[in-house]
Amino acid sequence: MRFDILTIFPEFFGALPDQGIVGHGVVSRALRSGLASVQIHDLRSFTHDRHRSVDDRPFGGGEGMVLKPQPIYEALESLHLLPRPQRPGGDEAVILLSAQGQRFTQSTARRLATLHRIVLLCGRYEGVDERVAELLCDEELSIGDYVLSGGELAAAVLLDATVRLLPGVLGHADSSRYESFGEGESTSRDTLPAAPMGASPSYADDGTGREVNLGPRPAVPRSTHASSGILDYPHYTRPAEFLGLSVPEVLSSGDHLAIRRWRRQAALAKTLANRPDLLQTAELSEDDRKYLASLGYTSPA
Ligand code: SAM
DSSP: OEEEEEESOGGGGOOTTTSTGGGSHHHHHHHHTTSOEEEEEEGGGGOOSTTOOOEEOOTTOOSSOEEOHHHHHHHHHHTTOOSSSOSTTOSEEEEEEEEEEEEOOHHHHHHHTTOSEEEEEEOBTTOBOHHIIIIIOSEEEESSSSOOSBHHHHHHHHHHHHHTTSTTTSSSTHHHHSSTTOOOOOSOOTTSOOOOOOOSEEEEEOSSSOEEEEEEOOSOSOSOSOOTTSOOOOOOOSOSEETTEEOOGGGGSOOHHHHHHHHHHHHHHHHHHHOGGGGGTSOOOHHHHHHHHHTTOOOOO
């Protein structure tokens, strides 16, 4: 998958091998292994005046400046992405990052991960001339209900969330299926066999912010029984006791069925505490509903 990022701050994204978002973690690994590529384009390279101006005053007056459409048009033209829209259901998307856009969610990331090419256009100042959204972009996406000072952070969020879903990028395909907002099958799957001893690697931070390969995974029950639209369950590692708080005993019991049940219930409890809205659309079993009811949750009619 190819990403093109259009920005007035190209340095924001860093450079391989070790800078910024492209030089770290999962994104860096995907780029090095050729599963994804990222090209950064400076919008000022598509200006023609002495000051390389990308912005101008707003029609109608008011505060701030607005990004002009012409440099964006020329940047997209140089990338052979015009005219737009391309074929409906095509395999590329030109996306404007915008607080006024549709909400970017995990399911948007899953959809984007099926495309071959994504262009991310980062706004600045008061935003981007509206004709860019109308004529040059396929969609307008917001990463949340708050206003950032520029689209670069939003583009980095979208890049990371999408790249980690590309087949082969994460060490284990289940990692992205069985996590918060994941699509993994739900609940009551206690009868599923435990995941086999995995040949796929697991990764951990090496203390410098980089991920190191820890080698084959140990034989464990399938890693999470959250997913199906709820939040992930709580994770613990050594030490077994930290500041007087012990790891739940069941996790050291070796009883995989009990661990799966505990994780499912802990995920439900956490979802109820932090994101009760998710329970309205989550795939819940009878057992889940009973457990939630024991915590005082009643589903809306
Ligand atoms: N005047 C705009 C408004 O009220 O909606 C805010 C413009 S903001 C200061 C500048 C740029 O930051 C936007 O053009 C957009 O690219 C980016 N941005 C701000 N908030 C965002 C969000 N929640 N999601 C995605 N991009 C955002």
